[in-house]
Amino acid sequence: METFDFDLQSVQETRNLARQAKEAQTQLAKFNSEQIEKIICNMVKVAEENAVSLAKLAVEETGFGKVEDKTFKNHFASTELYKFIKPMQTVGVISDDPVNKIKEIAEPVGLLMGIIPSTNPTSTVIYKAIIAIKSRNGIVFSPHPSALKCTLQAARLMNDAAVAAGAPANIIGCISKPTKEATNELMKCDEVEMIIATGGSAMVKAAYSAGKPALGVGPGNVPAYIERTADITKAVKNILVSKTFDNGTICASEQAVIVEECIREQVIEEFKRQGGYFMTAAETSQVAKKLFVRGHAMNAKMVGRAATVIAETAGIAVPPGTKVLLGEQQGVGPEYPLSYEKLTTVLAFYTVKDWHEACELCIKLLKNGGIGHTLSIHTENPEMAMRFAEKPVFRILVNTASTQGGVGASTGLAPAFTLGCGTWGGSATSDNVTPRHLINIKRVAYGIKDFTENTAPSHSVCGAQGGSTGAISEDQLMNVVNEVISLLKRRGDN
Template sequence: MELLDKDLVSIQEVRNLIAKAKIAQKRLSEMSQEEINKIVKAISDAGYENAEKLAKMAHSETGFGKWEDKIVKNTFASKVVYESIKDVKTVGIINEDKALKVLEVAVPMGVVAGLIPSTNPTSTAIYKAMIAIKSGNSIVFSPHPNAKNCILETVRIISEASVAAGCPDGAIGCMTVPTMQGTDELMKHNDVALILATGGSAMVKAAYSSGTPAIGVGPGNGPAFIEKSANIKLAVKRIMDSKTFDNGTICASEQSIVVEKEIEDKVVEELKNSGAYFVTEEQSKKLEKFILRPNGTMNPQIVGKSAEVIANLVGIEIPKGTRVIIARENRVGHKVPYSKEKLCPILAFYVEDNWNTACERCIEILNNEGAGHTLVLHSENQEVIREFALKKPVSRLLVNTPGALGGIGASTNLLPALTLGCGAVGGSSTSDNIGPLNLINIKRVGYGVRELEELRGTKSQSVESACTVSNEEDLINVLVEKIMQKLNK
């Protein structure tokens, strides 16, 4: 009987993909570290070789960002991520502490469900496939419907390369008929061990509600605080570079600028010199109505669009060549659009009396949305940096670097990743930049080093002697010595 219902087709396809992935994962779990590394290298090479092609496909299909920047993201996902994980032990005994007599053994989780967003579709698929295979897991992707074709092509390219390198067929699979019901089946299937969820809040919430262990990431809403000791020119350059990179589609990109009153004029002047446009009060009110939909979520029409395109959509005039639109703001709240995540070149601008009140403002912004994710600090004052590190509810405090590139580990030495955990405060199961070690369980082997008498504090001399015996010959010698002592008495 032919299935004509799209949801039923999607559900059946998911079941078939999982069945193949389960068989493939069994074979992966029996491979050596060298065999696994060879496959991961093949995925990396294939992603790198097709970086431009896939970038152009993603831009053409989604309309988000800049294809030139998507090449950088694909290159990052394939080459930079690979270099960071290539020497990591993920098979067999991965650690041995001879002094404590403890062994750690890597155990793959099984079949991973990979949820892929439309904002970073091809790069996220490459990255998730690599860390899944590196840890001995298979992966089945649920592509965002608006980026289905470029994700399917990415999966085809890296899957073929992996099979040619010895990977079992079916270890990297992807839904061709993505529906909500099909994705729900993928997340709740008994043979799926873990969900890697990257996307909107609703998707992440669904992943955590599925009953399957999940690693999900919430929204980013990182403020950038420019403290008075900062190199203002360099701080502004970094913020502008970050917010215009792929038109702000990376969730770690800055969403607001917070400055001290003392340096306000200098920062504003530098921002204007760098291509930022401060909207008038009338323009600001018109723009803020366009940022959010009636249900309070981000308007998809602004995502990944340039400043000029957004201005045309809204019907406001901005200077030609404007790179970033900035609106002055003094409010924070769920109904204050500028204080929320905006995956496009729009920034809120807050002015505070001093760094202490600026610190509190940043916390208020993060608690409104984006808690646990990222904050950017531009400062040369080590005391301020330490205070921010101690007090801010984020998993990543980025100092003197672009937020978008620093958060993913491109311009910092954080683990290169395209899935950024937000910790418990952000509703996530981890605060890590997600890598292969997050996708394995660790079996621990512990050798006995103490006897019950020692734990009770009543260890006898004979037990003490026996505990120090290292072989059978030594044991015989100890027993003979004890017998001779008794005979001599």
């Protein structure tokens, strides 16, 4: 009975949150750009002031990642994001084309639903709250149950900061009694106009099945190819910086390292020198058994853990200072468990003959759970980078750490924690999601071609093949008919 009551309470709370946030958003839609800017600035300020405390809370509650890296993510989701979106026009006339005489006017989408993952709970709340308000939308968050406290705290801080700067009350909400029923209710309630889903494949699929617009992201089984011309020391350093950042909890982190035979030993030695530990076949099997449950689903207890912790759990002795565990794999699929996404400090390691074989392997890995997301290549050959640009992903990161590159920290990509995978990955967008994805665009279009009279062209566009197709008057038509009749009569007389 208690469980039943809790479910009912969670559904009712969700309905209240959606109604309140929708009322608030209706008011926010009337705000001008100066008012929105003031609100955003205060949200960024409060996020920065609480970056460390939120990071500590997230690590304490979930056990995932590292405080210093989650602190950076909170900073990136606020200050760095703000720098990028500050000049972005999302209110009023956002474009005026004097040649085609079209004015574009931004309109908010309305109320958003934000689905929050346990791996990046506070930074994703900050990021989604800021891009929602920038585009004059309200948002209600559905937290992962294992990250409820930190998600709630981040949402409260963002709402309070927004309201203190002039936003309507309850513009940002968060479910405090998370249940499947509550999440489903929020997805389908009339007040919600769009869903932004960041989480597991099942959750993203549910978002797209809710019968309304959704921006969802899939998993990122990122291959990292070290090509023969690469700066090996730099490539290994970038991969380790990326894979150890928050202990591999960002979906853009590398999952498999691919090297050519001719540089294999150099790469292995460099990984060992920088803190990589190459497991034996038996050790790889032991670790894989700890990493996965129900086939290739990640064991939550192993998500975002240090390599030393994973090794100890699997009963493996590793040198002090080990940063990442690497296991050699000979193929892709169920028989090779490390060929799947691993949101922790473990990498698959593959050796190929040449770039042709690397291409084939990258495609297999992407189709094994990362299609459309991200691919990383380390090369000093620009032509090789463009060859890999043909692969089925929408982020091809060259000579950079994949985690930082994918979210826009080390590249010129838009700062974001929602990375679209395009139609290949089942997403509605292939972009890093920004406030521009959260607006409707209204167009005022002036007439620039005169259609007040019958102005049918005298010749077909395809007239070169079909000859003249000029308009024929009734008199001309009758003359042709009379000529044909006269001709037939003369033939009959003869």
